[in-house]
Amino acid sequence: MEEETRKEEAGEETELDEAEMLKTYANVARIGREVKAYAKEMAAKEKSLLKLAEDVEKKIIGLGGQVAFPANLSRNDEAAHYTPEANDATSIAANDLLKVDLGVHIEGLTVDFAFTHDYSQENGKLVEAAEEALQNALSIMRAGKKTSEVGKEIEQTIKKKGFKPVENLCGHLIEPYDLHAGIEVPNVERGGHVFEEGEVFAVEPFASTGDGLVRDGAFLQIYMVKPNSRAQVRLPRSRELLAKILADRMTLPFALRWYAGFPMLNLSINDLVRNGVLEEFPVLVETKKGSLVSQAESTVRITQEGVEVLV
Numbered sequence: 001m002e003e004e005t006r007k008e009e010a011g012e013e014t015e016l017d018e019a020e021m022l023k024t025y026a027n028v029a030r031i032g033r034e035v036k037a038y039a040k041e042m043a044a045k046e047k048s049l050l051k052l053a054e055d056v057e058k059k060i061i062g063l064g065g066q067v068a069f070p071a072n073l074s075r076n077d078e079a080a081h082y083t084p085e086a087n088d089a090t091s092i093a094a095n096d097l098l099k100v101d102l103g104v105h106i107e108g109l110t111v112d113f114a115f116t117h118d119y120s121q122e123n124g125k126l127v128e129a130a131e132e133a134l135q136n137a138l139s140i141m142r143a144g145k146k147t148s149e150v151g152k153e154i155e156q157t158i159k160k161k162g163f164k165p166v167e168n169l170c171g172h173l174i175e176p177y178d179l180h181a182g183i184e185v186p187n188v189e190r191g192g193h194v195f196e197e198g199e200v201f202a203v204e205p206f207a208s209t210g211d212g213l214v215r216d217g218a219f220l221q222i223y224m225v226k227p228n229s230r231a232q233v234r235l236p237r238s239r240e241l242l243a244k245i246l247a248d249r250m251t252l253p254f255a256l257r258w259y260a261g262f263p264m265l266n267l268s269i270n271d272l273v274r275n276g277v278l279e280e281f282p283v284l285v286e287t288k289k290g291s292l293v294s295q296a297e298s299t300v301r302i303t304q305e306g307v308e309v310l311v
Contacts, residue, residue, distance in 0.1 A: 016107065016176075024109050025200075025301070025310065031065040032104045032111040032299070032311035039100050043117045047091045049073050050084040050257075052100075060104050068103030068110045069179065070222055070255035075099075077286040079166060079206055079214045079293045083221050086260035095120040097127075099295040101204075104311075105252070108177035112202040113311045114297035123292060126207055129161035130296040133205035137185075138298065141203070142306045147184065147191035154205045155188045164212030166293065169284070171203040174299065177250055178227075199302045200310075210291025214284040222281040223269065224253040231275040241268040242277060253281060 016024060039056050046052040053071040060067050070083040075096045084090065092098060101114035116127045133154045140153055158165040171185030183193045185203050195201075225245055233239045241262055245254060259265055272278045286293055300307035 016109075021109065024106050025111075028065060028104055028106050028109055028111050029299075029310035031060065031063045031106075032102075032113055034063055035060050035065075035102060035104060036113055036115070036311060039102060040115060040117070043098060043100055049090045049092060050088040052092075053084050056100075056102060060102070065104040065106055068105040068112065069253040070258075072101035072114075073098060074101070074283065074293075074295075077210065077289065077291050077293060078217070078283050079169060079208075079286060079295065080284045081222055081281045082219060082283045083255045084257065085221050086257040088257075092119060095122075097123055097292050097294065099293070101295065101297065103179070105177075108250075110174050110179060111299040111311045112174065112179065112204075112297060113299060114204060114295050116294040116296065123294070125161060126163060126209065126292060126294045129158045129163045129207035130205045130294040132161070133157040133165070133187075133207065134203060134296040134298060137203050137205065138300060138307050138309065141195060141201075141300065141302065143195050143197040143302055143304045145195050147186060147193045147195070148189050150203070151186035151191055152189035154186075158187075158205065158207045161207065163207040163209060166206035166208050166212050166214055166286075168213055169204070169206050171201055171297070174200045174202055177252065179252070195302045197302055197304055200299065201302065202297060202299045204295060204297035206293055206295050208286055208288075208291055208293045210286040210288030210293070213287045214293075215287050217283040217285040219283040220280055221256050222253050223256070223273075223278045224281065225249070225251050226277060226279050227251050229277045231277050233272065233275055233277060235268065235271050237264050238268045238271040238275075241265070242272060 074082040103112045165187040167188045173181040173183035175181040
């Protein structure tokens with residue numbers, strides 16, 4: 001009974017059998033690959049962060065998928081978690097280094113993928129460091145390998161390129177309606193998990209010209225309903241907002257701009273945070289000011305022989 005309750009709270013209304021899961025994942029992966037190609041094309045043209053985010057999210061839905069988390073469009077020393085706010089007027093600058101991190105899901109089955117676009121065309125080695133680290137990591141992953149071995153491969157690849165891996169960001173196990181399911185794929189040599197056949201992981205090396213560490217920044221636009229939250233919400237507007245978020249997102253992350261028209265939005269969000277219902281995801285920035293961070297990410301399924309790259 002406890003397991004059934006947990007699944008309901010996590011948004012898993014029904015369990016897919018293995019054949020259905022594989023079929024759904026094949027569809028999610030197809031959409032993810034199309035979205036990635038579209039996002040690369042749009043990132044090369046579009047100068048508005050808000051329009052780029054909205055266009056990519058609309059593309060996911062237009063192809064029959066759902067947005068797993070808000071489009072992350074993090075620039076320069078920002079490593080992750082920047083998504084535009086409503087009416088955001090930010091333009092992409094000619095020398096920006098942009099990380100485009102996207103997720104697609106169907107019935108909670110998710111692919112998570114990212115690439116870096118260098119507008120200056122002067123940071124090719126930094127972009128290559130993350131991309132090469134990803135490919136080298138995937139080349140050694142298989143059932144029976146330890147996460148520490150993959151982290152070592154990522155770390156060595158990035159350091160050989162003359163940069164630092166971001167050690168307090170990592171890849172992650174993905175389970176239905178759970179993007180970060182508790183097992184990490186580190187970007188340095190640590191971790192004792194042994195990969196098992198059938199597991200789905202996002203692998204995401206970050207390469208930095210700075211300290212190789214990130215901290216919470218001041219900008220905050222992404223939240224998520226905490227699984228198993230039992231808090232009593234007293235304000236009627238907060239209860240109304242929570243019900244809407246759960247209906248829309250269950251326990252998947254959301255952007256404030258998606259609820260921009262909700263009355264007393266900021267008051268309700270702050271109330272839900274204060275009551276322990278929402279988890280916050282502020283932008284993550286390199287600890288060394290003025291540094292640059294690149295990212296590459298794929299989602300893979302573990303096999304006995306290696307990995308099946310989904311996107």
